[in-house]
Amino acid sequence: MQFEGFVGNAALKAALSGALSRRRLPHAILxxxxxxxxxxxxxxxxxxxxxxxxxxxxxxxCGVCPSCIRSAAGSHPDIRIISGSGASNAISAESVEKVIADAYRRPEEGDASVYLFFVENGISDAAQNKLLKLIEEPPPGVLFIFTVPSADLLLPTIRSRAQTFTLRAPDEREAAAYVEHKTGIPPEEALALAALHRGNIGKMLSDGENGRAAKAAQLAQDMALALAEGTEHDLLAASAPLIKDKPLFQETAVRLQLLFRDACMVKNGVNTAAAGTLDTAQRLNRKLSLRSLMALCEMTAQYANYMQRNANMALLVTAFCAKMRETAGR
Ligand SMILES: [Zn+2]
Structure with a gap:
């Protein structure tokens, strides 16, 4: 079995791979x-x-057969996802009744149907009791998979009929390498995130995104002020962190665009800037003409979209700075 996008957990992978190869996957997996x-x-x-x-x-x-193409697109008729609904966001008895009504039909495409129960926010006892009979005597070819923070959240009667696998965070270096590859953040930063979150990749990724947003906001302000009030060297120095970080470049370009737009609005006597960026927008307004600000808005939007996979970042950032100065008429 292939585990693309799922890192670490070698023993669990070996167990699942072996079972799949022997066509002996347990019919209920927790x-x-x-x-x-x-x-x-x-x-x-x-x-x-x-x-x-x-x-x-x-x-x-395999990723290439017709079933894989449909399942990768989330449109395979024999893979159903059941997640919580309503105020409690728990899986309801009604959702389970629909599964029971559905589970005895033959699979549409192959010889397997899969029901994925995402139990992050709980499942009522009534729903579990309804499920029990189905899991005790499953129709042929039906596989039930439950994802749950802790198996204790399910009734013992359900737990005892499923095979439980416990996921663990990968080695911190392995987690860092994965996040670095996926997001393009610098290796030192990926390792620091891995240490902070003990290799929990989901937490690393959401923290990485939050951290990047804050960094991009600061960089955009530094670059805008260097452009309006500083020298060419000031602007290049302010832009230096972008060279090694494509996602940061893109996010910073978007934020620069917003700053120039806010400065255009200030020039027209309207304030749309957030409290943290108003001062920058006002300073841009004092130094640059409306025509320059509008052109900068357009130009930064272009560069934000201009993120080619293999662009040479050093050249791209240098060209970006030169183009900003040219557009600003400086
Ligand atoms: Zn396939």
Missing amino acids: LQGEAGLGKRTLARLIARAAVCRSADRENAP
């Missing part, structure tokens, strides 16, 4: 672990492997 460890990612991979039509089970989900 994935437990704290938020951010990849329970849903793994549940989807198992579901995709179960419906994959490749004869080579080691390679499932």
Whole structure:
């Protein structure tokens, strides 16, 4: 079995791979672990492997057969996701009744149907009691996968009929390498995030995004003021952190665009700037003409979209700074 996008957990992977190869996947699987460890990612991979039509089970989900293409797009008719609803966001008895009504039909595409229960916010006892009979005597080819922070949240009667797998955070270096590859953040930053979150990739990614937003906001202000009030050297120095960080470049370009737009509005006597950026917008307004500000707005939007995969970042950032000065008429 292939585990693209699911890092670490070698023993668990070996157990699942072996079971899939022997066509002996348990008919009910319980994935437990704290938020951010990849329970849903793994549940989807198992579901995709179960419906994959490749004869080579080691390679499932193969990613290229018609079933894999549909499951990757989230439109496979034999993979159903059941998640919480209503004020409690728990899985309701009504949702389970729909599964019971559905589970006895034959699979539409292959010989397996998969029901994924995302139990992050609980499932009522009534719903579990309804499920019990189905899990005790499952229709042939039906696989149930539950993702849950802790198996204790399910009734013992359900737990005892499922095979439980516990997800663990990967090694911090492995987690850092994955996040670095996925987001393009610098290696030192990825390692620091991994240490902070003990290798929990979900938490690293959301923290990485929050950290980037704050950094981009500050960089955009520094660059805008260097452009309006400083020298060419000031602007290049302010832009230096962008060279090694593509996502940061893109986010900073978007924030620069917003600053120039706010400065245009200030020039027209309207204040749309947030409290933290008003001073910058006013300073831009004093130094640059309306025509320059509007052109800068357009130009930064262009560069924000101009993120080609293999762009040479040093050249791109230098060109960006030169173009900003040219557009500003400085
Ligand atoms: Zn396939």
